Amino acid sequence: MRKNIFLLIILGVVVMIMSMMSKEFLRFSTLLESLRYAVEMGIMAVPMTMIIITTGIDLSVASTLALSGILMGIIWKYLNLNIWLAGLFAILIGSGCGLLNAYMITGLSIPPIVVTLATMAAYRGIATGLSKGRGITGFPESFQNFGQGSFMNFIPYSVFIWVIVALVGYVVLEKSKFGRYIYSIGHNETGAMFSAVPVVRVKNILYLFSGMMAGLSGMIYSARIGAAKSNAFMGGELEVITAVVLGGTSITGGEGSILGSTLGVLIITFLKTGLNLARVPHSVQSIIVGIVLVASIITYTRFGVGFFKKIKKGGV
Amino acid sequence: MRRLTIIFLMILVGILIFSADTIKIFMIPKFTGAPYFVATEKGAKKAVEELKALGLPIDFLYTGSSVANTEEEIRIISNLLEQNPDALIVSANDEDALVPVLKKAKQKGIVVVTYDADVSDPTARDYFVNQASFDAIGAVLIDLVAKNVKPDANIAIVSADPNAANQNRWIEAMKRRMKEKYPKMKLLTIKYGYDRPAESFQAAQDIINAYPNVDAIIAPTSVAFPMVAEAVVKAGLKGKIYVTGLATPNDMRKYVKMGVVQDVVLWNPVDLGYLSVYVANAAVRGMISKVDGTEYVCGGKLGLYKVYDELEGKKSVVLLGPPFIFTIDNIDQFNF
Numbered sequence: 001m002r003k004n005i006f007l008l009i010i011l012g013v014v015v016m017i018m019s020m021m022s023k024e025f026l027r028f029s030t031l032l033e034s035l036r037y038a039v040e041m042g043i044m045a046v047p048m049t050m051i052i053i054t055t056g057i058d059l060s061v062a063s064t065l066a067l068s069g070i071l072m073g074i075i076w077k078y079l080n081l082n083i084w085l086a087g088l089f090a091i092l093i094g095s096g097c098g099l100l101n102a103y104m105i106t107g108l109s110i111p112p113i114v115v116t117l118a119t120m121a122a123y124r125g126i127a128t129g130l131s132k133g134r135g136i137t138g139f140p141e142s143f144q145n146f147g148q149g150s151f152m153n154f155i156p157y158s159v160f161i162w163v164i165v166a167l168v169g170y171v172v173l174e175k176s177k178f179g180r181y182i183y184s185i186g187h188n189e190t191g192a193m194f195s196a197v198p199v200v201r202v203k204n205i206l207y208l209f210s211g212m213m214a215g216l217s218g219m220i221y222s223a224r225i226g227a228a229k230s231n232a233f234m235g236g237e238l239e240v241i242t243a244v245v246l247g248g249t250s251i252t253g254g255e256g257s258i259l260g261s262t263l264g265v266l267i268i269t270f271l272k273t274g275l276n277l278a279r280v281p282h283s284v285q286s287i288i289v290g291i292v293l294v295a296s297i298i299t300y301t302r303f304g305v306g307f308f309k310k311i312k313k314g315g316v
Numbered sequence: 317m318r319r320l321t322i323i324f325l326m327i328l329v330g331i332l333i334f335s336a337d338t339i340k341i342f343m344i345p346k347f348t349g350a351p352y353f354v355a356t357e358k359g360a361k362k363a364v365e366e367l368k369a370l371g372l373p374i375d376f377l378y379t380g381s382s383v384a385n386t387e388e389e390i391r392i393i394s395n396l397l398e399q400n401p402d403a404l405i406v407s408a409n410d411e412d413a414l415v416p417v418l419k420k421a422k423q424k425g426i427v428v429v430t431y432d433a434d435v436s437d438p439t440a441r442d443y444f445v446n447q448a449s450f451d452a453i454g455a456v457l458i459d460l461v462a463k464n465v466k467p468d469a470n471i472a473i474v475s476a477d478p479n480a481a482n483q484n485r486w487i488e489a490m491k492r493r494m495k496e497k498y499p500k501m502k503l504l505t506i507k508y509g510y511d512r513p514a515e516s517f518q519a520a521q522d523i524i525n526a527y528p529n530v531d532a533i534i535a536p537t538s539v540a541f542p543m544v545a546e547a548v549v550k551a552g553l554k555g556k557i558y559v560t561g562l563a564t565p566n567d568m569r570k571y572v573k574m575g576v577v578q579d580v581v582l583w584n585p586v587d588l589g590y591l592s593v594y595v596a597n598a599a600v601r602g603m604i605s606k607v608d609g610t611e612y613v614c615g616g617k618l619g620l621y622k623v624y625d626e627l628e629g630k631k632s633v634v635l636l637g638p639p640f641i642f643t644i645d646n647i648d649q650f651n652f
Contacts, residue, residue, distance in 0.1 A: 024398040033398070037391045135412040137436065148416050225390070227412035233387065276379075276395035282348065283382045 003248035003300060007263040010296065014267055018274025025274050029154070034273040036156040036224065040065065040217040040233060042265045043162050044240045045247070046169035047210035049261040051112070052244055053173075053186040054203060055253030059116040060101060061214040062236035063123035066229070068094040068218035070127045073136030073228030083143045087219040094215015095208055097123055102207035106200045112207075120237065127230040135227040147223025158220045165213065170258040178202065186253030243268055246293050248300060267292070338373040339600050341593065342396050343405040346433065347384045351566060351652035352585050353407075356432065359589030360405070366616055367597055374597065377401075386410040393417050397424060403596040406441075407432035415440045427599040431592040432585075438631040442599055443623065445592045447583040448639045450482075450628055453536070454489020456639045457560060458498065460579050461532045465558045468500035469531035472523045474540040474561075476511040485628075486536045486562070504530055509540045516540035520547035524557070535561035541580075545571040565642045565650040572647050580642040585652055588636055591615045595634050 019026035044061045051058050072090035076083050097119065104115040150156045173179040181202045184192040193199050222228045247264030249256025268289060275285045343360055345353040357378050364376045377396075381388035386409040393404065394417050404421055408414045408430060418428050418440040428441040435441060461469050473490070475483045487506065494501045504527050509516025516539055523530060524547060533548070535541040541561035545568070548557050559571075560579050571577040598604050598613045604623070605612050611623035613634060627633040642650065 022399075027398070030395075030398045034391075034395065037387075037394060135410070137412050137415075144416070148420070224416065225413040226416045229386075229410065229413060231386065231410070232413075234385070236387065272391065273395050276392050277398060279377055279379065281382075282380065282388070282392075286382070 004257065004259050004263065006296075006299060007246075007248065007260055007267065010292070011263055011267050011270070014271050014274065014292075018270065018278065021274060021278035025277050030273065030277075031270065032150070032155055032159070034269055035159050035162075036150075038265050038269040039156070039158040039162045039224075040221050041236065041240050041243060041269075042262060043165045043213050043217050043220070044210070044236075045243050045261045045265055046165050046258055047206060047213050048240050048244050049247070049249050049256050049258055050169070050173060050182050051206050051210060052241075052249045052251060053182050053253060053256045054206065055186055055189070056105070056112040056203065056206070057116060057241070058101065058207060058210045059113065059237050060097065060119040060123055061210060061217075061240060062233040063120045063127065064094050064097040064211050064214035065218040065221060065236070066232040066234075067097060067123040067127040067130075068215035069222040069228040069232055070131050070136065070230055072219060072222060073139075074130060076139070077136055083140050087143075090219040090222075091212055091215040094218060095212040097214070098208040098211015099204075101211065102204040105207060106203050124230070127232075131228070131230040133230065135229045137227045139223065139226060143223050144226045147220055148226070158224065161216070161220065165216075166258055166262050173258055178205075182206070183254060186255070239268070242289075242293060246296055248296075338375055339403070339597070340375045340377075340399065340401040341403045341405065341596050341600070342377045342379070342399075342401045343589075343592070344389060344393055344396075345378075345380045345407045346389070346409045347382060348378075348380045349382050352564065353380075355585035355650070355652045356407075356589030356592070359586035359591075360593045361589075362586075363590045363593035363597075363616060367593070372597060372601065374593075376593075384409055386413050390414060390417050393421070397421055397426070400424070401426055402600040403427040403429060405429045405431055405592045405596050406435075408435045409433075411436040427596060429592055429596045429599065431588060434630060441632075443595055443632050443634055444630055445588065445595055445634045445636065446627065446630065447585075447588050447636050449635055450485040451489045451492075453562065453581065453639050454486050454491075455493045456581055456641070457486075457534050457536065457562075458490050458493040458501070460560050460581070460641070461534065461558060462498050462501065464578065465531045467498045468502070469558075470502050470504050470527070470529050471532045471534060472504045472527060472530050473506045474516060474519045474523070474533060474535045474537075474544050475506055475508050476537045476540065478508055480511075480537075483536060490534065509537070509543065511537060511539040513539060513543050516543035517547055520544040521551070524548070524551050524553065530557060532558040532560070535559070535563075537561070538563035538567050541577075542567050542571060545576045549574070549576055564652055565647045566652060568642070569647055572642070572644050575644075578643060580647070581639050582642065583636055584640040584650075586650075587618060587640075591618055591621070591634065591636055594618075595621075 024030055068090040071093050072086045075081050075089050076086035101115055101119055104110050105112050146157050181197045184197055185199055221232055243264035244261045247260035364374045367374055389409050404426055414435050415437045421428050429443045430441045431445040434444040461471055507519035507523055509519045520543060533544050535544045541563040545559050548559055554576050559577050562581055568577055568580045594615050595613055613621050615621045621634050624633045
């Protein structure tokens with residue numbers, strides 16, 4: 001909880017400084033519009049948080065997004081399927097990709113970083129091969145509007161989906177037995193196993209969920225840019241992981257929250273929007289994002305140490 | 317000629333009437349930092365200064381991702397729309413992905429000019445400043461061979477990939493030029509190097525070995541061009557086989573200095589950036605004149621430009637002009 005308060009303070013400081021740097025920043029329309037470009041990151045950050053809590057990682061999310069998008073486009077275009085039905089297929093395909101990751105991680109006991117590093121390349125490669133480097137365009141107006149339009153010309157439609165995913169993720173991780181399992185695996189996997197936690201099943205579900213959300217993001221992404229592209233969201237997996245880590249999820253497992261990751265996404269998004277509006281060159285922007293990330297991590301570790309000392313003194 | 321004078325006068329009058337208002341133009345290249353785009357920036361800034369001196373002030377911003385990144389480019393454009401610019405000048409990292417955000421800009425009444433790399437949907441932008449037409453490039457390459465070797469030379473081509481659309485259109489244009497102007501010139505073979513240095517080098521060696529009568533090799537790709545030059549040097553045929561093609565001065569400087577290559581064909585990116593700003597400025601201030609249904613735009617020191625309704629499949633195109641030829645005399649003025 002302390003981390004989240006700290007993150008809120010950072011977010012406040014970012015918004016304050018950015019609104020001083022450009023007069024267009026602090027407007028609902030600007031902030032809401034900038035969220036449109038954070039939806040995919042926000043959605044994929046939810047399963048990523050859970051996976052990192054279990055000391056795992058999923059590097060294949062951006063490639064899964066691209067592959068699901070391309071296959072959705074192909075199904076829609078060449079099988080003449082309704083676009084929304086094809087969108088459902090994108091989610092299924094993403095889930096399939098996630099399931100394959102899960103099988104290799106739990107079934108074949110290969111470390112997650114190795115498995116997903118391989119599938120990151122493989123899924124992207126299949127997507128490129130299928131599309132032959134060309135995009136699939138011409139999606140129906142209603143579908144494009146879902147990614148490009150806004151409710152009452154104000155809130156981008158896709159943001160609602162992000163909110164739903166984040167809420168569900170929050171309830172699952174923090175209010176349910178399944179959530180307890182996730183934390184216990186992160187704290188001590190062997191211990192969890194001996195405490196009758198279904199470790200393999202939990203992990204399978206998490207990687208499946210990650211693929212599913214990447215598929216959903218693939219559909220949203222295609223609607224947003226009005227095209228299915230094999231180079232979609234290139235390098236996006238690192239952005240997702242950056243947001244999650246900034247959000248206080250410990251890469252060594254056992255710690256993290258959906259609220260924190262969501263705040264992480266918001267901080268990065270608003271920071272970049274503000275810096276763009278303040279006309280800060282891009283190379284400088286990357287440096288600033290890096291500094292914010294490192295500074296937060298340092299503060300966490302300090303906070304953490306102080307926190308545990310207090311508990312000891314209190315004689316818990 | 318009288319018509320041109322009238323248009324110039326109209327533009328001058330326009331300048332005098334509409335002076336004073338500062339307009340906002342944002343220029344977003346594929347990525348910053350690369351010498352090619354630094355050159356377009358240089359040209360753009362020069363145009364901004366000239367226009368300022370003419371009483372047409374511009375609030376000019378040149379910004380973009382530091383590496384080629386479609387997501388960042390979309391995000392930057394979307395963010396900058398909040399500042400209500402009068403015009404955007406964009407080189408698209410992805411011809412499809414940028415369409416929605418540029419359409420959004422147009423809906424807000426912003427003039428959208430693409431340069432260097434166009435988007436796939438012409439309704440997403442007002443003008444495309446095209447660096448060079450396929451026809452002109454093909455013609456220049458063949459003309460160079462005819463002039464520097466002989467009109468009945470035996471030539472060979474090293475291309476990238478048999479499916480590369482741009483490559484094939486350049487090759488088609490070359491063939492057309494040969495048929496029309498130099499019917500005795502003979503194309504011996506086309507080899508493919510797949511834009512990989514080793515394979516391009518191999519392709520050039522194959523040509524040299526298989527066709528001892530080859531007079532000239534043309535490589536319309538920046539990967540194959542230096543490799544062909546290298547193969548000619550290795551075979552000890554420097555000066556015997558004429559080599560030309562498309563590449564940047566930096567790619568070819570070494571071979572031009574060695575004397576293996578005399579002419580490097582491309583366009584001048586400084587002029588490309590310069591013209592783009594003039595077009596955007598003219599479109600915003602209503603300085604694009606229409607004569608007999610054809611639009612004309614002033615390109616500053618580059619002269620007057622016609623807006624093509626359609627050019628090689630693209631709509632509303634301003635063509636920078638004939639390709640630029642880099643030689644030993646001018647190559648050191650360029651760093652890209």
